[in-house]
Amino acid sequence: MTSVPEPGTPASSSQPRTGFWPNTLRFIARLPLTAKIGGVMVLLMILVAIFAPLLLTHDPTTQSMIRRNQGFSARNWLGTDGFGRDVYSRLVLGARYTLAITMTSLVIAAALGTFIGLAAAYNRGGKLDMVVVWLIDVLMTFPTMILGVIVVAVLGPGLTNVGLAICIAFLPRLTRMARGVALSIVANDYIEAARALGASRLRIILRHLLPNIMSEMTAITALWLGTGVQVETSLSFLGLGVQPPTPSWGLMIKEGIATLYINPWPSLFPVMAILFVILGLNLLVDGIQDNKTPGMRDA
Amino acid sequence: MLRLIVTRILLMLLAVFTVLTALFFGIRLGAGDPTVAIQGSYATAESLAKLSQALGLDKPLWQQYLIYLAGLLRGDLGVSIQNGRPVLQQILQVVPYTLDLTFWGVLIGVVIGVPLGFLSAIRRNSLLDHAIRVVTLSGISVPPFIMGYVLIIVFVIGLGLFPVAGGGDRDDLVSRFSYLTLPALSLGLIMTSYVTRVTRTAVLEVLTKDFIRTGRAKGLSEGAILYRHVLRLTLVTLVTLVGLYATITVGSSVVIEVVFSRPGVGQLIVGAISQSDYTVVQGAVIFYAAFVSLVNLAVDLAYAVIDPRISYE
Numbered sequence: 001m002t003s004v005p006e007p008g009t010p011a012s013s014s015q016p017r018t019g020f021w022p023n024t025l026r027f028i029a030r031l032p033l034t035a036k037i038g039g040v041m042v043l044l045m046i047l048v049a050i051f052a053p054l055l056l057t058h059d060p061t062t063q064s065m066i067r068r069n070q071g072f073s074a075r076n077w078l079g080t081d082g083f084g085r086d087v088y089s090r091l092v093l094g095a096r097y098t099l100a101i102t103m104t105s106l107v108i109a110a111a112l113g114t115f116i117g118l119a120a121a122y123n124r125g126g127k128l129d130m131v132v133v134w135l136i137d138v139l140m141t142f143p144t145m146i147l148g149v150i151v152v153a154v155l156g157p158g159l160t161n162v163g164l165a166i167c168i169a170f171l172p173r174l175t176r177m178a179r180g181v182a183l184s185i186v187a188n189d190y191i192e193a194a195r196a197l198g199a200s201r202l203r204i205i206l207r208h209l210l211p212n213i214m215s216e217m218t219a220i221t222a223l224w225l226g227t228g229v230q231v232e233t234s235l236s237f238l239g240l241g242v243q244p245p246t247p248s249w250g251l252m253i254k255e256g257i258a259t260l261y262i263n264p265w266p267s268l269f270p271v272m273a274i275l276f277v278i279l280g281l282n283l284l285v286d287g288i289q290d291n292k293t294p295g296m297r298d299a
Numbered sequence: 300m301l302r303l304i305v306t307r308i309l310l311m312l313l314a315v316f317t318v319l320t321a322l323f324f325g326i327r328l329g330a331g332d333p334t335v336a337i338q339g340s341y342a343t344a345e346s347l348a349k350l351s352q353a354l355g356l357d358k359p360l361w362q363q364y365l366i367y368l369a370g371l372l373r374g375d376l377g378v379s380i381q382n383g384r385p386v387l388q389q390i391l392q393v394v395p396y397t398l399d400l401t402f403w404g405v406l407i408g409v410v411i412g413v414p415l416g417f418l419s420a421i422r423r424n425s426l427l428d429h430a431i432r433v434v435t436l437s438g439i440s441v442p443p444f445i446m447g448y449v450l451i452i453v454f455v456i457g458l459g460l461f462p463v464a465g466g467g468d469r470d471d472l473v474s475r476f477s478y479l480t481l482p483a484l485s486l487g488l489i490m491t492s493y494v495t496r497v498t499r500t501a502v503l504e505v506l507t508k509d510f511i512r513t514g515r516a517k518g519l520s521e522g523a524i525l526y527r528h529v530l531r532l533t534l535v536t537l538v539t540l541v542g543l544y545a546t547i548t549v550g551s552s553v554v555i556e557v558v559f560s561r562p563g564v565g566q567l568i569v570g571a572i573s574q575s576d577y578t579v580v581q582g583a584v585i586f587y588a589a590f591v592s593l594v595n596l597a598v599d600l601a602y603a604v605i606d607p608r609i610s611y612e
Contacts, residue, residue, distance in 0.1 A: 138314045143550025146587050150318075153572045153580050154325035230442040234554050237444050238569050253448065257558075260456060268452075271445050278440040286436060 035287020041280025045273075049095040058086035060093045061245040069263040081252070081266035082259040083245075090247035091269050097248040099277070101159070101241075102228040105166040110174050110221040112167075114213065117178025118205050121186050132175065139172040148231050152240040162241040166231055170224060177220050181213045219288065226281040233274050249274050300603070304596065311592035315585060322584060323364055326577050333380045333575040354380055367581075376585070377578040381571075386582040390564060394586065396466050397556070397563040399475075401549045403483035408490025408548075409541055415491070416498020417525070423503065431495060438492025443551035447485040447558035454481060464560035482559045486548050497540045501533040508532075534605050542598035546591045 028036070048055065057077065064084030071079050078087040120132040139147060151165035185191065186209065194204050235241040236250030244251060249270035256267020334350045335342070351357045355366065370377055376386035419431040441449075455463045467478030505511065506529065514524045553565030560566075564583050571579035 138317050141311075141314050141318070141588050141591050143546050143587075143591070145547075145550035145553060146584075149553060149568060149572070150322060150580075150584060153568070154322065154329045156329065226440060234442055234444055238554060238557055240569070240572065250444075253444070257448070260451070264452065264456075267448070271448060274445060275441060278442070279437060282436055282440045 032287045034283050038280045038283025038285075038287065041276060042284055045095055045099060045277050045280065048092060049099045052092050052096045055092045056089045058089045060085060060089040060247045062086075063245075069259060069266075071265075078269055079263070079265050081256065082263070083255075085245075087252075087266050087269055090252060091249075091273060094247045094249045094252060094270060095273065095277075097159070097242055097246065098229060098232055098236075098250075098274075101163045102166065102225065102232045105163040106170060106221055106224060106228045109167045109170045110217055113171050113174030114178045114210070114217050115205075117175045117180075118182050118209050118213070120175075121179045121182035122201065122205055122209065124183065124186060132179070136172045136176050139168075140176070144169045144173075144227065144231060145234060148235055149238070149240065152235060157240045157243060159242050159246070162232065162235050165235065165240075166228055169231060170228065174217075174220065174224070178213060178217055181216050182209055185209055185212045222281075222288070223285050226278045226285065229274065229278050229281065300600075303599070307592075307596050307599070311588075311596070314592070315588040318584065318588060319581060320364075322581060323367065323577075324360065326580060327360060327363075333577065335575075337381060337574075356380075376582045379571075379576055379579050381574050381576045381579070386578050389567065389579065390582050390586055393562045393564055393567055395469065396561060397549070397552055397565065397586075399479060400482050400486065400552050400555065400561070400563065401545065403479060404486030404490055404548045404552070405541065405545045407483060407487025408494045408544065411487075412491040412494025413498050413537065416495040417502055417529075419495065419499040420502035420506065421525070431499075435492040435495045438489055439496070441489060442554075443485055443489055444554040444558050446489055447482065447555050450481045450485055451558070466562040478559075478561070482555045482561055485555050485558075486551055489551070490544055490548055493544055494537075494540065498533065498537065501536040502529055505529045505532045535602060538598055538601045538605060542594050545594050549587065549590055 028039070031039070062085065064080070067076075067080050067084040068082055069080060070076055070084075073079070076086050076088065078091065081087055081090070116132060120129040123129045142150065147169040148162075148165045151168050152161060155161040155164060191204060191208055194208050199208075232241065233248075233250040233253075236248045237254050239251070239254060241250060242248040244255070252270040253267045256264070256270070260267065332347075334347045334354070334356065338347060338350060348357070355363060358366075367377060374387070376390070378385050379389060415431060415435075419428045422428050451463060454460045461481050462478055465478055467474040467476075469475055511524060511528060514528060519527075552563060553569065555561070556563040556565040557569055564586050568580055568583035570576075571583065
C-alpha cells in the first residue's frame with residue numbers, strides 16, 4: 001500500500017488541502033506572532049489609504065487664520081496645524097500619498113529590474129550583460145538617498161518625479177539581485193534543453209526563467225518596502241517630494257517643525273504614522289525572512 | 300597592491316565621469332531655469348537673456364560641457380550660478396562638518412553595536428537577546444530625520460540640554476561637540492541597530508563551526524575562543540558592513556543636516572536644487588561619489604590586512 005492517493009481519488013480528510021487559498025492561510029498561520037502583528041499593522045494602513053476619502057472630516061487643504069494650532073476637539077479630532085488645517089484629515093490623506101508612491105515605484109522598479117536582470121543573466125558575459133553590470137556599478141556608487149536626491153535635482157520636485165526618483169534609486173539594487181538569482185537558474189539543464197528544442201530567447205526568459213525567480217523577487221521587493229517609505233518621507237521632508245499644500249507625511253513634519261515649541265502635535269502624528277508603517281513592514285518581513293539576510297536591508 | 304589601487308581609482312573616475320555627464324545634460328534639459336530663479340518670474344525676457352549670456356548658459360550645451368570638463372581637469376568646479384562664488388571653495392568650507400558628522404555617527408554605531416551584537420549572539424534566545432533584537436529592529440525602522448526630530452523633542456525642547464540649530468564654532472571644542480552630539484547620535488543610534496544585528500548573525504555563524512567545539516574541548520577559556528577565534532573570523536564581515544553603512548550614513552547625513560540646520564554638503568545640495576544652481580549640485584555629487592569610492596577602496600585594502608588569505612599581488 002502506498003500513502004500517495006491515486007490520481008482522481010478525493011484526498012482523505014487527514015491530508016491538508018492544497019491550492020492557493022489553503023496554502024496561503026497555512027503560510028500565514030505558521031508565521032511568528034511578531035510577523036502577524038506587523039501584517040495587521042500594514043493591512044490597517046493600506047485600508048486607511050484606500051478608504052481615505054471616506055474617512056475625511058474636513059477638506060485637508062482648507063486654511064483658517066482664526067483656527068490655527070487648536071488642540072483636540074470634537075470638531076478637529078487631532079487639532080489643527082499652523083495654517084488652521086485639520087491634522088486628522090491631512091494625516092489620513094497623507095497615508096495615501098506615501099503608500100501609493102512607495103509601493104507603485106517599488107513594484108515598477110522590481111518589474112524593470114527583474115526583466116533587465118533576466119536579460120543580462122541569460123546573456124551572461126555578453127555585451128548586454130557587461131553594460132548592465134557596469135551601469136549597476138556606476139549607480140551603486142551612490143547611497144539610495146543621494147541617488148534619489150540626484151534624480152529629483154534633474155527632474156524637479158513633484159508627485160510623479162519623486163516616484164520616479166524612488167524607482168531609479170532602487171533599480172540598480174533590484175536589478176543586481178534579479179541577475180544574481182537568475183544566474184543560478186540559467187545554469188540548469190532544462191534551460192539548455194529548452195534552447196536545444198529551439199525556444200526563442202524571449203520565450204526562455206519569460207516562460208522558463210521568470211516563473212522561477214518570481215517568488216524570490218517578490219520577497220526581495222517586500223524587504224525593501226520599509227526602506228522605500230523611509231526614502232519617500234525623507235525626500236518629501238526635504239521639500240523635494242509632493243509640493244504644498246498637498247498633505248504628505250514628510251511635508252507635514254517639515255511644516256510642523258516651525259511650530260514645534262507652541263504646538264508639536266501636527267508633526268508628532270505623522271512621525272508616529274511613519275514609524276507605525278515602517279515597523280509594521282519590518283516586523284512582517286523580518287518574520288517571513290527569519291533573519292536570513294540581515295545585511296541586505298539598507299537605506 | 301599598487302595595481303589594485305590604480306585600477307580602482309581609474310574605475311572610480313570613470314564612474315564619476317559617467318554620472319556627472321548624465322547629470323550635466325539631464326539637469327540642464329530637465330530642471331528649472333536658474334535665471335528665472337535668480338531674477339524672479341516678473342523679469343523681462345531681455346534681462347533674462349542678458350543674465351543667461353553672462354553665465355554662459357546661452358552657448359550650445361556641448362560647448363558648455365567642454366568648458367566644464369576643461370575646468371575640471373584644472374581642478375576648477377566652476378562658480379555658483381546663484382552667488383558667483385567658486386563651487387570648490389563653497390564645498391571645501393562645509394566638507395569638514397559633513398565628515399565630522401559621518402565619522403562620529405559611524406564610530407558610535409561600531410563602538411556600541413559590535414559588543415552588543417556579540418552579547419546578543421553569546422546569550423542567544425535569552426531575554427536579553429530578545430530585547431536587543433526588538434530594540435534594534437525598531438532602530439532600523441526609524442528614518443534618520445525622525446530620529447533627529449525625536450532627539451530634538453527630548454533633549455532640546457524637553458530638557459534644554461543642547462543648542463537646536465547650526466554647526467557651532469569648529470575651533471572651539473565645547474561648541475563643536477555641543478552642536479555635533481545630537482546629529483551624530485541620530486545617525487549613530489540607527490547605525491548601532493544595523494551593526495548589532497549583523498554582528499549577531501556573523502558571530503552565530505562562526506560559533507556553530509567545528510573548530511569552536513574543538514577549542515572548547517581542549518579547554519580554551521570562553522574569552523580566548525571569542526577573542527582569538529570568533530572576533531578574527533567575523534572581522535572581515537564587520538569591515539565590509541562598516542564600509543557599507545558608512546556610505547549609507549553619509550547619505551542620511553543629507554537629511555540630518557537639514558533637520559538640525561547644520562552646515563554641510565547635504566544642506567548645500569538641497570538648497571542648490573531648489574535654486575536650480577547646477578554647478579553646486581554637480582560639485583556636491585562629485586564629493587559624495589568620491590567619498591563612497593574612497594570608503595570602498597579602504598575596505599578592500601583592509602581585507603588584505605585582516606585576512607592573510609586575501610592578497611592582491
